Amino acid sequence: MEQNRTWKCAKCDKELVLKKMLFSYLGHTFSHEIMRCPKCGNGLIPKELAEGRMAEVEAQLEDK
Amino acid sequence: MKLEESKVFVNDCFSGEPASCSYACPFGLDIRFFMERVRKGRWIPAYKMFRDTVIFPVIVSRLCPQPCRNNCQRPSIGDEPLAVRDLEYACTLYALNRRPENFVIPPKTQRIAIIGAGPAGLSCALNLAQKNFHVILFEKETGWGGELRAHPDFKLFDEEIALQFSSTRVDFEFNREIGSLDELTGFDAIYVATGKNGATFDLMESRDSDLMNTSRPGVFMGGALCGVPLMESIAQGSLLARIMEAYFQTGRAARPDSDRVITDRVHFLNHSGEEKKALVTMASPDCYTEGEAKAEASRCFLCDCKICWENCEMIKWFRKMPPRLGVEVYTDSQAGSSLSKRSLIRETYSCNICGKCKSVCPVGVDIGALMQFSREDRLRTNKNIPAFHDFWIRQFDFHTSEAFFVSPSKEMKSCEYLFFPGCQLGAAEPDHVLKSYAYLQETLNAGIMVGCCGAPAYWAGDKKRLSGNVERIRSIWDSMDRPTFIFACAYCENIFRLLMPEIKQESLYTVMAKDDTIVPARLFEAAAMFDPCTARDDLSMQEGIRILAGRANVAIEELDNPNRCCGYGGHMRLANPGLYEEITKHRKDASDKPYIVYCANCREVFRQKGKECAHILDMVYEIDQGKCAPTLKSQKENALEVKKKLMKRLIGDDFIPEKHEWDSIRLIISQELQDELDRKLIIEDDLKEAIWLAERTGERFLSDDGVFQCSMVKSVLTYWVQYKELATGEYEIQSAYIHRMKFNREG
Ligand SMILES: [Zn+2]
Numbered sequence: 001m002e003q004n005r006t007w008k009c010a011k012c013d014k015e016l017v018l019k020k021m022l023f024s025y026l027g028h029t030f031s032h033e034i035m036r037c038p039k040c041g042n043g044l045i046p047k048e049l050a051e052g053r054m055a056e057v058e059a060q061l062e063d064k
Numbered sequence: 065m066k067l068e069e070s071k072v073f074v075n076d077c078f079s080g081e082p083a084s085c086s087y088a089c090p091f092g093l094d095i096r097f098f099m100e101r102v103r104k105g106r107w108i109p110a111y112k113m114f115r116d117t118v119i120f121p122v123i124v125s126r127l128c129p130q131p132c133r134n135n136c137q138r139p140s141i142g143d144e145p146l147a148v149r150d151l152e153y154a155c156t157l158y159a160l161n162r163r164p165e166n167f168v169i170p171p172k173t174q175r176i177a178i179i180g181a182g183p184a185g186l187s188c189a190l191n192l193a194q195k196n197f198h199v200i201l202f203e204k205e206t207g208w209g210g211e212l213r214a215h216p217d218f219k220l221f222d223e224e225i226a227l228q229f230s231s232t233r234v235d236f237e238f239n240r241e242i243g244s245l246d247e248l249t250g251f252d253a254i255y256v257a258t259g260k261n262g263a264t265f266d267l268m269e270s271r272d273s274d275l276m277n278t279s280r281p282g283v284f285m286g287g288a289l290c291g292v293p294l295m296e297s298i299a300q301g302s303l304l305a306r307i308m309e310a311y312f313q314t315g316r317a318a319r320p321d322s323d324r325v326i327t328d329r330v331h332f333l334n335h336s337g338e339e340k341k342a343l344v345t346m347a348s349p350d351c352y353t354e355g356e357a358k359a360e361a362s363r364c365f366l367c368d369c370k371i372c373w374e375n376c377e378m379i380k381w382f383r384k385m386p387p388r389l390g391v392e393v394y395t396d397s398q399a400g401s402s403l404s405k406r407s408l409i410r411e412t413y414s415c416n417i418c419g420k421c422k423s424v425c426p427v428g429v430d431i432g433a434l435m436q437f438s439r440e441d442r443l444r445t446n447k448n449i450p451a452f453h454d455f456w457i458r459q460f461d462f463h464t465s466e467a468f469f470v471s472p473s474k475e476m477k478s479c480e481y482l483f484f485p486g487c488q489l490g491a492a493e494p495d496h497v498l499k500s501y502a503y504l505q506e507t508l509n510a511g512i513m514v515g516c517c518g519a520p521a522y523w524a525g526d527k528k529r530l531s532g533n534v535e536r537i538r539s540i541w542d543s544m545d546r547p548t549f550i551f552a553c554a555y556c557e558n559i560f561r562l563l564m565p566e567i568k569q570e571s572l573y574t575v576m577a578k579d580d581t582i583v584p585a586r587l588f589e590a591a592a593m594f595d596p597c598t599a600r601d602d603l604s605m606q607e608g609i610r611i612l613a614g615r616a617n618v619a620i621e622e623l624d625n626p627n628r629c630c631g632y633g634g635h636m637r638l639a640n641p642g643l644y645e646e647i648t649k650h651r652k653d654a655s656d657k658p659y660i661v662y663c664a665n666c667r668e669v670f671r672q673k674g675k676e677c678a679h680i681l682d683m684v685y686e687i688d689q690g691k692c693a694p695t696l697k698s699q700k701e702n703a704l705e706v707k708k709k710l711m712k713r714l715i716g717d718d719f720i721p722e723k724h725e726w727d728s729i730r731l732i733i734s735q736e737l738q739d740e741l742d743r744k745l746i747i748e749d750d751l752k753e754a755i756w757l758a759e760r761t762g763e764r765f766l767s768d769d770g771v772f773q774c775s776m777v778k779s780v781l782t783y784w785v786q787y788k789e790l791a792t793g794e795y796e797i798q799s800a801y802i803h804r805m806k807f808n809r810e811g
Pocket of ligand 1: 009010011012013014037038039040041042
């Protein structure tokens with residue numbers, strides 16, 4: 001059910017769109033596409049991403 | 065950091081070094097390595113390393129007096145030592161290709177004369193020839209062999225010498241007796257190896273027994289001539305070849321730098337519990353069959369110290385022994401740019417720093433101290449991972465500020481005793497602190513200090529926080545006329561002993577043990593005693609607990625391997641969740657009986673893992689065992705409750721905790737989700753703050769089914785919350801999670 005939810009930015013009342021976002025950790029910077037508000041740019045990071053791929057990348061960078 | 069600074073922690077470790085047998089071997093043969101190959105029937109590599117070390121494998125395997133057998137560790141369980149020489153001989157029989165290697169080395173310009181084609185001269189000649197020096201060997205007899213020529217097996221040795229010289233060039237001049245060294249012109253070095261009672265050319269008195277050189281430059285002397293036994297004479301050849309090389313390069317005879325000094329650090333390990341195995345006998349009188357040889361070699365213990373490995377899940381997990389860890393701590397500290405890779409960060413922060421390795425190590429190597437050294441260095445040079453320790457650093461800050469409380473007993477200015485319960489005891493169970501303090505106040509008129517010893521800062525390598533805390537405690541101690549501290553937690557004791565050794569110590573449990581009116585409740589008929597790692601050296605504390613448990617009439621089972629860390633130590637849980645799970649499971653399963661613990665951290669870990677356990681204070685004050693582990697939220701509330709009650713009791717003031725604008729928010733969290741949040745170390749207060757912030761700024765997302773989602777960056781983490789608004793200021797949390805990366809919406 002959660003995957004099927006559509007989100008909008010409550011502040012700007014805009015549907016989110018897939019757009020690049022800059023991420024940084026321990027001095028490393030990289031970009032990744034996530035759902036973002038087209039107006040204010042706020043991005044939404046789902047649990048699966050935070051605890052999945054992002055956690056993996058965090059661990060890789062920590063071991064570098 | 066210098067390499068020596070990190071290596072000093074592991075210098076005494078002898079793991080990986082040749083075993084005790086090798087120390088006795090005239091050649092320093094790595095017998096363990098040899099046996100490992102022989103037991104698998106890998107004859108060629110076994111032969112090759114044997115040949116490279118002893119030069120004449122057949123001679124050595126027939127004639128060596130085997131001093132190694134006196135240093136074999138198998139007799140420690142009543143068996144005969146390994147038949148080393150017979151296995152060496154078997155190896156010469158079963159290695160299919162024994163032809164010596166052809167050394168492709170550029171020819172050297174130096175010419176060396178050797179006088180005497182006995183074992184010493186031959187060995188030196190072959191060693192030099194393999195390095196492609198031009199060697200001329202003078203022998204007064206008609207052939208080589210020297211003292212071996214009279215041996216009944218000389219035919220065998222003759223063939224062996226011919227074989228070993230078959231791939232290198234040495235000029236032999238037989239029937240040539242040298243009367244004076246002046247006959248030998250055009251040589252860069254001369255080796256006099258004329259055998260027992262041979263010619264000395266009047267140089268014997270000037271001979272240096274270590275470097276084998278004499279007063280005449282470039283002239284060396286060795287072998288039976290100098291009273292050196294047969295095996296040592298052969299072994300000398302390889303050493304002398306290297307001494308001569310140094311002599312050619314620098315004009316001075318010197319031991320090569322790379323020379324492995326065989327020390328007398330003969331380490332015997334404990335083999336009790338190993339299966340006894342009788343010496344394998346030979347079916348034929350002369351030599352082992354291949355099968356017999358493999359069976360005999362399998363009796364080898366392959367002695368190598370792995371005691372720390374066997375006692376530490378961390379060392380096992382990473383498969384790195386102390387010498388390697390010592391080097392990697394240094395190399396990591398040198399890795400500067402993002403290009404050079406560090407290799408030890410996970411190990412460094414996975415250590416419980418529990419001291420188990422040191423306590424079992426025959427030479428006291430302390431890997432925890434090495435890792436602690438590395439943690440401090442990493443923090444100082446910004447090579448730490450803040451997210452690994454942030455949670456506990458925030459706890460430390462809370463316990464040393466808002467929750468901190470100190471007071472002498474009522475209407476006193478100073479005190480003889482000051483109770484220091486530690487931060488976790490009251491957070492887990494307020495009565496542990498309140499009731500035991502009431503007891504100490506009544507019996508000893510003790511004061512109380514509720515704070516933190518600094519363990520979280522210590523484990524994070526945060527020296528600044530640590531020393532700030534120490535200074536404060538010390539100055540309070542001083543102002544209260546230097547009371548004796550009474551501890552309820554062995555870790556506090558250890559930290560104090562380390563950083564504030566001038567403060568006298570006492571343990572709550574030894575105080576209670578002396579008072580036979582204290583009779584703890586018999587919560588179990590039988591229980592296993594789980595002594596914390598930190599109480600390892602505090603025998604009186606251990607005894608006190610047993611006296612108390614004995615009064616409760618609990619049958620005590622002792623663990624086979626006590627004083628291992630429950631998993632909490634070092635705050636390694638976030639750095640290595642998998643290892644944390646493994647360690648906690650092992651501890652939980654160390655006995656099927658419930659545990660009696662006396663460390664608040666052990667209690668927390670076992671309760672979270674569903675292991676039945678009671679803190680000794682749970683027994684003393686009959687605290688309900690049905691309660692599960694406190695949530696993170698209640699831990700904070702408990703700590704504040706302790707302070708509130710103490711302040712009222714001792715000073716008569718009302719404690720007013722810090723207020724926040726989000727305090728009035730009410731969250732509904734299912735038990736299942738609460739457990740998940742506790743596992744992830746997410747505190748309810750942070751969720752309230754995130755929601756409050758989102759509601760105030762409007763920065764949140766809304767789903768088509770009416771769920772809100774917002775995020776908040778706090779310290780080094782980003783918190784996400786999904787929630788439904790039930791009423792004004794009341795929210796039902798659907799999920800919450802964190803990540804360590806930061807994102808930049810301008811990007
Ligand atoms: Zn927006």
